[in-house]
Amino acid sequence: MALGVKSSTELLESAKSGDRRSLARLLTLIEGGEELVLPNVSPWTLGVTGPPGVGKSTLIGRLVSHWKGSGERVAVLAVDPSSPRSGGALLADRMRMESTDSGESVYFRSLATRGHPGGVSYLLSPMIDLLSFCGWSRIVIETVGSGQAETRVVAFADRVMMVDGPDRGDIIQAEKAGIIELADIIAINKSDKPGASRAAESIRASLDLSSSESVPEVHLVSAQNSIGIEGLVSAIEKCSSPPWRNRLRITERLISKWDSRLILSEGLDDVLDELETGSITLDEALDRL
Numbered sequence: 283m284a285l286g287v288k289s290s291t292e293l294l295e296s297a298k299s300g301d302r303r304s305l306a307r308l309l310t311l312i313e314g315g316e317e318l319v320l321p322n323v324s325p326w327t328l329g330v331t332g333p334p335g336v337g338k339s340t341l342i343g344r345l346v347s348h349w350k351g352s353g354e355r356v357a358v359l360a361v362d363p364s365s366p367r368s369g370g371a372l373l374a375d376r377m378r379m380e381s382t383d384s385g386e387s388v389y390f391r392s393l394a395t396r397g398h399p400g401g402v403s404y405l406l407s408p409m410i411d412l413l414s415f416c417g418w419s420r421i422v423i424e425t426v427g428s429g430q431a432e433t434r435v436v437a438f439a440d441r442v443m444m445v446d447g448p449d450r451g452d453i454i455q456a457e458k459a460g461i462i463e464l465a466d467i468i469a470i471n472k473s474d475k476p477g478a479s480r481a482a483e484s485i486r487a488s489l490d491l492s493s494s495e496s497v498p499e500v501h502l503v504s505a506q507n508s509i510g511i512e513g514l515v516s517a518i519e520k521c522s523s524p525p526w527r528n529r530l531r532i533t534e535r536l537i538s539k540w541d542s543r544l545i546l547s548e549g550l551d552d553v554l555d556e557l558e559t560g561s562i563t564l565d566e567a568l569d570r571l
């Protein structure tokens with residue numbers, strides 16, 4: 283494949299030595315389906331999800347500042363679910379992120395789901411590996427959590443934080459979407475607003491009821507006023523997932539990969555035609571694909 287002047291090996295060399303343009307090109311190559319050969323890496327990843335507008339980006343901005351201060355290099359991958367609303371919000375996100383970006387130690391990249399019929403979550407694995415290889419020591423994946431696609435996205439991180447607001451309705455939605463199951467930590471943001479501590483209490487109570495083992499910690503924070511951030515960061519740093527949650531994540535990753543393979547497989551249209559006319563069964567269709 284034509285890579286212009288630089289081969290992917292050269293791009294890797296320069297991305298590793300800190301060149302952002304090379305890193306961006308490599309991420310674009312991965313997005314286009316290119317497979318890069320990388321040595322083994324052990325990335326540090328945090329998935330951040332939660333309903334629209336609860337303050338995920340603002341909170342991530344706080345985490346970024348904290349980590350920058352302790353010498354980490356932080357990369358943020360924002361997965362955009364392609365809705366017109368989030369398109370605009372994403373731009374705002376970017377600006378907010380940039381205000382914390384004072385140079386070499388923060389990298390921000392968005393990943394649009396539009397134009398990826400098989401979803402994008404399976405692309406996260408190689409992207410995370412690349413970022414880690416290039417020396418990014420904290421990798422954060424942000425996605426709006428409202429359904430299964432988002433659950434799949436955060437499943438690619440090794441620790442997951444769910445962010446919620448003072449509104450109980452949002453939490454119920456997250457419970458329905460199964461996102462809470464994947465969360466190691468829950469942050470109730472906007473603690474400066476009325477109702478936030480009640481929301482935190484009510485979610486603690488419902489978590490205690492629903493499970494006896496390894497209930498996620500619930501932290502009350504205000505990203506805007508920078509309250510509770512230190513406690514949250516140290517909880518994130520020391521959190522560990524129980525084996526069942528790791529397994530849940532790995533299952534989601536496998537399903538993502540499987541889905542994308544299926545949707546991107548050659549001859550899908552023909553198989554769908556035959557399914558439509560009833561000339562083959564679903565099992566036969568799967569065997570063919």
Ligand SMILES: Nc1nc2c(ncn2[C@@H]2O[C@H](COP(=O)(O)OP(=O)(O)OP(=O)(O)O)[C@@H](O)[C@H]2O)c(=O)[nH]1
Pocket residue numbers: 333334335336337338339340341368371372375426471472473474475503504505506507
């Ligand atoms: N009162 C209050 N407002 C906050 C706080 N944190 C964020 N906000 C505001 O909430 C709005 C949404 O914040 P974002 O950080 O963009 O939220 P988000 O969850 O990333 O939004 P999407 O990515 O669009 O889902 C902005 O107007 C923020 O200024 C907080 O702690 N308290």
Ligand SMILES: [Mg+2]
Pocket residue numbers: 338339340371375424
């Ligand atoms: Mg955001």
